[in-house]
Amino acid sequence: MRLNGLDKGQRPALLISEVQNGITNARYTFSPLVEQVEVRGIVARIAALADAFRAAGAPVIFCNIVPRADFKGFPVNCVLASQLKKGGKVMAGRVEALTHDDLPIMPGDIVMERSHGMAPFTGTELDAILRGEGVQTIVLCGVSTNIALPGASTEAIALGYSVVLAEDCTAGGTAETHQMQVSMHLPLLATIAPGEIVADYVAKQSWAA
Template sequence: MAVRGLDRGQRPALVISECQNGITNLAYEQSPLIEQVTERGIIPRIDVLAGAFRAAGLPVIHVTIAAPPGFVGFRVNCALAARIAKQGKLVTGTPYAAVHDDLPLHDGDRVLERMHGMAPFTGTELDAVLRGHDVDTVVLAGVSTNIALPGAATEAVALGYEVVLVEDCTAGGTAESHQAQISLHLPLLATITHGAAVTAALGSE
């Protein structure tokens, strides 16, 4: 079955949101979101999906959030930012801020780090990097379907990209919130599909 956004010769990139040890790895931290990441088994699926993008010669981009040491300049302007600052672990250069240990980086992968905001485009090079790769469609994976992924989809649409969200490669804070987002809200912005369909579509590129 064709995947809308990948069905007319569009050039996609895989954008993996906030799959960092301190956010998604049970070996480093515990949280309801990490429980969902673990229960849904999204990290191994994302690794497989990233391999399919690399095999097709397409970009794999990790977008992460990390603050400077001491959180100097990290603006606390919402409850989630306050929580990150209070925990004090997502510091650039630390294992907590690094990409998940089970998502090994390969030559050509990009990691775009930001210290402000809860979505990946504003204040980062993401748009410029995507345009440099002649990307038409942003394929989203990672966390979370509560905040970062809806934000990423909204920003991507505003910048003129088509968006595909790989549902079995994503998780939210709870099973209920994830289901609400992928059934009610995200379909207004993105094509909701699964990893096997995206991999099959890449094979026909």
């Protein structure tokens, strides 16, 4: 399988989107999205993919949404933002805002915590960090294929990056919406591939300093 964006030895970064306790961990919350995360087993696959990136010397970046405890600077300008604020748990200082208990953060990983917005680039330092790391291709995983991952793909493309989506390391609100996104919408922006294939490509390269 040819992976556009990785087939010429481009330097990638793994962006792990919103795999946080209050969003994806059934020990802390439950929703159709959490159910899909559990059914699809994405947390263990993301951990394995992250290990492959670390072994190759490529950046692993956790992109978390962590509003301030008082939600200052967090505009409630869409239904999803309203739900997050009303839930009142995924915010600074609470365990629900932390990365999923079963997804370890290792030395050298980067944790990006934004206090607003539904996608990781706008109003954050993510683009500057990626350029500082010489990254050419973004590999996306996490949640959700409904909102954050299409948003991240669109932002990354606009900034000149290539995008790969590790499909079996992602989940959406329902199986049906996930399948629609990865078969109809996201292929217009990203190369869709299994995590193992992405890991194999990354393992053939080394970007160690």
